[in-house]
Each structure stands twice: as C-alpha cells, then as structure tokens.
Amino acid sequence: MHYGLIDLRLFVAIAELKNLTRGAERVHLAPSSASHRIRLLEASIGTPLLLREARGVKLTRAGELLLRHARQVFAQLEQMHADLSPYAKGVRGHVRLWANTHATHTFLPDSLSAFLRCYPQVSITLEEHTSPEVVMAVVRGEVEVGVVAESVEGVDVELIPYRADRLVLITPADHPLAGRTSTSFVEVLDFPFVMLHSGSAIHTFTMNAAAALGRHLEVRIQVRSFEAVCRMVSAGVGLGMVPGSAIPDDTTRSSLAILELQESWAQRDLKVCVKNRELLSGFAASLVESLTGKPLT
Template sequence: MHYDLIDLRLFVAIAEARNLTRGAERVHLAPSSASHRIRALETSIGASLFAREARGVTLTRAGEALLRHAREVFARLEQMHADLAPFAQGVRGHVSLWANTHATHSFLPDDLSRFLRRSPQVSVSLEERTSPEIAMAVARGEVEVGVMADDAEGVDVELIPYRADRLVLIAPLAHPLAGVASASFAQLLDYPFVMLHAGSAIHTFTMNAAAALGRHVDVRIQVRSFEAVCRMVAAGVGVGMVPRSAVTAGMAGPPLAMVALAEGWARRDLKVCIRRRAGLSRFAADLVACLAEGDGVPAGG
C-alpha cells in the first residue's frame, strides 16, 4: 500500500465532514486534488472507502475500519510530539514509571513533585498498572522503575521498601459493619460497593479477590479517585475498600467508619521495583533514591 499522512488527514476530514469539498477545505486542498488522492488511496487499499451520494458521502465498511485506525495513528503521533517536546525545551532525561493505583493516588504525587523540583531537566511518564504487570515489565526492561504492592515471586527483579500501608473497609457510621473491630472480605461482599473505575489496578485486584471466593462484587458506582470513593461512602452509596492513607490524609466531609480487614493481603506495603541498581540510568537512579527516602514510613499509624 502506498499513501502518506496527507492522504490519511484528508480521508479523516472528508469522513467527518461527510462531504469531499468541505473535507478538502479543512486540509487546504483543492477538490480536484482531494478527489485524485482519495481515488489513489482506494486503489492502494483495494477497496472503496466512500459511497458517493447526492448530498455528500458516507463511509463503507472499509472506510469505517480505516477511520478507526487513522484516528489511532494521529493520536499516537500527538503523543509522540508531546513526548519529544520536552527535549526541545531543554529536558535532557526521561524516566518511565509504572505504579499501582494505591501509589499513584496516595504517595507518588508529593514524591514526584519533590523529585521534579530537584531535577528540572528530567521528565517522567507515569502509567497506572497492576502489580504483576509492573513486575513483568520491569523484568523485561520495558520500564526502568515500578512501584507495586506484591512480592513479585518468580520474577527476577529487585524490590526496595517504599511505604507501609494497608487496605481497610470504609463505611457510613450507621452501617452494620461500622462497629466491628475487623471484617473479612467475604463479609464486605454482602453489601454494595463504591469502587474506582474499571481498569484501575485496585478494581482488578478486588474483582479477582472476589472471584477467588466464587463471589461477585455488587458495584453500585465507579469513580475516579479515592477521595471520591470516600465521599460516596460517606453519602451512604455503599461500602468501599481503600488504603488507610486515603482516609487519614486530611479528608474533608462527613466522618467515616474505618474497619480493619482480616485478610493478610490487606497489608499493602509498597515497594520500588527495578531490575538492578547498577543497570539504572542516572536519572532513574536519582528517582529511586528520592522514592527510597520514604523507606518504610507508616501511613496513618
């Protein structure tokens, strides 16, 4: 196949405008030139992309497929430009960091802010992933640094203590579980849940923990932050399972009952995950050193 980015931009413009002339205007091409390019693109692909109608054009099945992929191409190009822009502005280093939901929403914002103030020449890309994904990606060399909660058994990585925390049940003060000292995860499953959004690491963990018991989670609502979980629980929407640090971080709003979870996995000591200290880039080593300054600090007592 032979085509270029101009052809793809033209195709997307026509598809969105549903009109060849207006689409051509968007990319500053004459209608005759646009028509020639589209015909050449269809010949190269071997399929018609548009059905011509009296008032414009509509996409064929092939056109719908190409539009989906073309939009993904341009989204990736924009991300590439965003990733490269800091280098043009004098940034000399970059570190890829993967972290689980817990670390991303609790400790990392402050710690990364401190690191970036110290190292203005460095940029960091942060992605939220589950702990097993983080361990495997670090072991394969896909990312230099991870922050995770599991022990990475069977994966050849080095783990450095980062922060101590644990998952707890939160519930409205009038909830039946509010007065107990501790509760099992199975007891929580008898009640509707407020959870972080699907795709978050803690969402995946919770669903897997329920499946291991042969149970399902009654998800009443999904939100985007631990703060929102706490507020929804306080409003009586359901119960939640969050890190203790998320409850004790000076949250405003109605008080919550906080109940210990009986499961051993409720202890969520976070660890920095790397392949080998000796193999880190200077910038990644500086980041690890910054994160390790919080070594073993308990959250919320």
C-alpha cells in the same frame, strides 16, 4: 497499501464534515485534488470508503473502521510529539516509571513533585499497571523503576521500602456495618461495591480476592479515582475498599465509617522495584534515592 498521512488527514476531515469540498478546505487542498486522493486511497485499500450523496458523503462500514483507526493513529502521533518535545526544550534526562494504582493515586504525586523540583532537567513517564505487571516489566528491562505492593515468586528483583499503608473498608455513616471497627472480607461480599475502573490494579486485585473465596463481587458503579470512591460511598451508593492514605481529610470523611480489614493481604506496603540498583542509569538512580531516602552505597 500506498497512502500517507495527508491522505488520512483528508479522509478524517471529509468524514467529520460529511462533505468532500469542506474537508478539502480544512486540509488546504483543491476539491479536485482531494477527490483524486480519495479515489487512490480507496483503490489502495481495495474497498469504497465513502458513499457520494446529493448533499454530501456518507461513510461505508469500511470507512467507519478506517476513521476509528485513523483517529488512533493521529492520537499516537500527538503523544509521540508530546514525549519528544521535552528533549527539544533542553530536557537532558527521561525516566520511565510503572506503579500500581495505590502508589499512583496516593503517594507518588507528592514524591515525584519533590523529585522534579530537584531535577528540573528530567522528565518522567508514569504508567499504572498491576504489581505483577510492573515486576515483570522491570525484569524484561522495559522500565528501570517500578513501585509495587507485591512481588512475583521466583523473580529476582530488588525491592526497597517506599511507603507503608493498609487497605480499609469504607461504608456510609448510616450503614449497618458502620458501628463495627473491623471486618473480614468475606463478611461484606453480599453488599454492593463502588470500585475503581476495570483494568485498574486495585480493581483486578479485589476481584481476584473475591474469586479466591468462590464469590462474585457486585460492582454497582466504577469511577476513576479513590476520591470519587470515597464520595460515592459517603453518598450511600455502596461499600468501598481503599488505602487508608487515600481517604480525604475533609467533609467527606465525616460521612464515612472506616473499618479495618482482618486479611493479611490488607497490609499494602509499597516498595520500589529495580532489577539491579547498581546498574541503574544516573537519573533513574536519583529517582530511586529520592523515593526511598536511601542513597546508593
């Protein structure tokens, strides 16, 4: 296939405006040139992309598919420019950091803010993954530094203590369980839950914990942050399972009951994960020291 970014930008403009002439104007092309490019694009792909109508154009099924992919291409290009721009501005270092949901939403914002104040010449890419995914990425060398709550058996990595925390169950203040101080996980599986979004590390962990008991968790609603979980639970939507450190110290807390979970896996001590600390690049080593408070000796 022979086409370029100009052709894709033109196609997206025409598709969004539903008009070839206005689409051509958006990308600063003459209508005749735009029409020629679209014909060549269709010939290159091997199928019609637009249906010409009296008052504009309409996408074919292939055109709808191309539009979705073209938008993804331009989104990736924008992300590439965003990732590269710090270097053009004089940033001299970059560290990729993967972490589980717990660390990403609780402790890392303050930790990374403190690190970046000390190292303004460094940029960080932070991605959220499950702990096993983080460990394996460190082993493969995809990232130098990870933050996890569990390791992978048989994998040789260094785990350095970062923060101690524990998962707790939260219920509305007027819930039948609210008068208790602790509970087992199996005792609450008949109640609906508020969860972080599907694909988040803690969502995967919780669903697997229920499956290990031969049960299915009823998820009433999924949200994007621990704060939203707490607010939904306080409003009576369902139960939630969150790190104790994620419960806000505000009016929401007063409308929640907090129960200790009796499971051993509820203890979620976070650790910094590296393949070999002595072989870390300079800024990655500095980040590990900042997170753990333990200088390399």
